[in-house]
Amino acid sequence: MSDPKQPTVFHVTHWKAGSQWVYGILEACAPARIVKPKVKVAHFFEDPIQPGMIYPTVYTARNRFRSVLWPEGKPALVENARTFVVIRDLRDAMISLYFSLKVSHPIISKAVEEGHQKLNELKTEEEGLMYIINERGQASANIQRSWLRAPEKEALFLRYEDLIADEQGGFAKIAEHCQIDVSPSRLTQIVNDNSFKNRAGRKPGEEDVTSHYRKGVSGDWKNHFTDEIKKAFKEKFGQLLIDTGYEKDLNW
DSSP states (O other): OOOSOOOOEEEEEESSSHHHHHHHHHHHHHHGOOOOOOGGHHHHHHHHHTTTOOOEEEEEOOOHHHHHHHHHTTTTOOSEEEEEEEOOOOOOHHHHHIIIIIISSSSSHHHHHHHHHHHSSSHHHHHHHIIIIEEEEHHHHHHHHHHOOOOOOOOEEEEHHHHSHHHHHHHHHHHHTOOOOOOOOHHHHHHHHTTTTHHHHTTTTTTOOTTTSSOOOOGGGGGTTHHHHHHHHHHHHHHHHHHHHHHHSSOO
16 A cells, blocks of 8 residues: 555666566565556556555666656656666676577567567577677666666665675665665565575576576676677677676676
8 A cells, every 4th residue: 555654666677687586575575565567667657656655677767767757847756765776787687688588488568579589580599699689688788877877865776796695685775775664584584585596496506498587696698608799799788887897898
């Protein structure tokens, strides 16, 4: 139930950055406040914004996000917003997107259907990854790039890799920043219940390409990037890797 006295929470992210994992934990922390995600982020872009609720999996760039909540020349839709942004190494995000679209993702939209069909028509993994880089990667890159310089008072900025390295510490930061009313002991239990091992039934690193929780580790791109894929990725997104702190230069 909406409670305008509580902050309205927005979990902003891009595709394949642990969004369903984070959503599951938010829902367990405050089930009555969760706004169920919809295809094409319709729960944020199309439905009325409900003050005091928690909005998970908001895939959007900063300028569009702000234009929804604080439209120019119109009253603000929320006065007390708490936003946190989760990004992931774009190389790993693209590997995850490749396997998701090709194998495991339910056909919930035309875009998913088209991606699934295309990837299964291509003959090699390299061709498939080139398609992901050239046709599907820019949207996630735009989201990352747009939030990089957001002031700290506007959003808590987190990396997926830091979250999986310290799940308890990371989600404690999120709960504190977003003023989510959950006791430390309850949050610890929720995070444990939603660990990769409990969600997937496997240890991190044990792969199942048919599962939404495919592998659960960072750095998997190294097992899939050929020289040609590296070259194409660097041309399009190399500077972004530097800007987001994943690389110091292009010599990787």
